Every structure is written in C-alpha cells, then in structure tokens.
Amino acid sequence: MAMIKMRMTGSQDDIRMISNLLQSLDGIEHVEEIGDLMPHMDDPDSSSAGLSDLSGPDMHEIEVDVPNAATGRKLREAVETLAFDLDMLVEFEQDEG
Template identity: 70%
Template sequence: MPLMRLRVTGSDDDARAIGNLLSSIDGIEHVEEVADLMPGMDDADSSSAGLSDVSGPDAHEIEIDAPNDATAKRVREAVEALAFDLDVLVEFESDEDWHDNQ
C-alpha cells in the first residue's frame, strides 16, 4: 500500500480543497494533514522578525494511504490538476516502493 506525502504551499483554503479532493477519490480511506515539526524558525528577537519578506504562504503536509499504484497515480494527477487551477505549489514525496513501481 503506497504511502504518499505531499506539501501544499498555499492558503488554508487551498489545502482544505486539496484534502477534500483526496477524500473524494475512490479507494482513498486515509487523508491526514500532519503537523509541521519545525514551526516558525524565525527568532522573535531577530531584527527581521515579522517582516513581510520573511513570511510567505503557508506550507501544509498531507499524508495519503493509497490502496495500490494505480490509485496513487490517480491521486497525483488529480492533485496536480487542482493545484494548477488554484495556482498553488504541490511537492510530492512518497515511499521508496511507490517510486520503484512507476
């Protein structure tokens, strides 16, 4: 069973739309946004803290359990199409088994 991970760089609404899309794909039973383990590396005492050029769009990490490689491919294609429509960046990371079977 391929475990897919993706990072969405966009708003909370964009991440929610992608999560909703993932949940609607046949065969997908598990979609979870996982917490960022290294939030806000900006030091509050830094002279650049809070400046607009330091902050950027939010990053959202999402994990998806796909039952097979064909469904994983459908997930990737659907997410890429929606990300294009939403004008957001999506980066895919998946376990080694899924890459080996492509």
C-alpha cells in the same frame, strides 16, 4: 498499500479543497494532515522581523494511503491539476510498502 506524502504551500482554505478532493477519489480511505513539527526560528528582536519575504504562504503536509499504483497516479494527476488552478506548489514523496 503505499503511502504518498505531499508537501504544499497554500492557505488553510486551499488545503481543505485538496483534502476534499482526495477524500472524493475512489480507493482513498485515509487522508491525514500532518502537523508542523519544525520550530519557527523567527526572532521577534531580529532586524528582519516582520519583513514581507518572511510572510509567505503556509507549508502543509498531507499523508494519503493508496491501495495500488493506478490509484496513486490518479491521485497525483488530480492534485496537480487542482494545485495549478489554486496557484499552489506541491511536492510528492511516495513510500512503497
């Protein structure tokens, strides 16, 4: 079984739509959103605090176990299509194992 990790930008509603899509695909048994482990280095006393370029979309990471390569391709195509429709960025990383 392989694991596919996806990092994406978007709102919590966007991520919920992606998660619902993943869980609806045949062969997918495990979908998990991984918590944000990176500390945010925003300094409230910084001269750049509160600037608009610091308030971009949230970053999320989801892990999905796929039973085979065909299911992995189907997952990737479905997520890319929905992400395009939602104007989200998605990056895939596959761990064979």
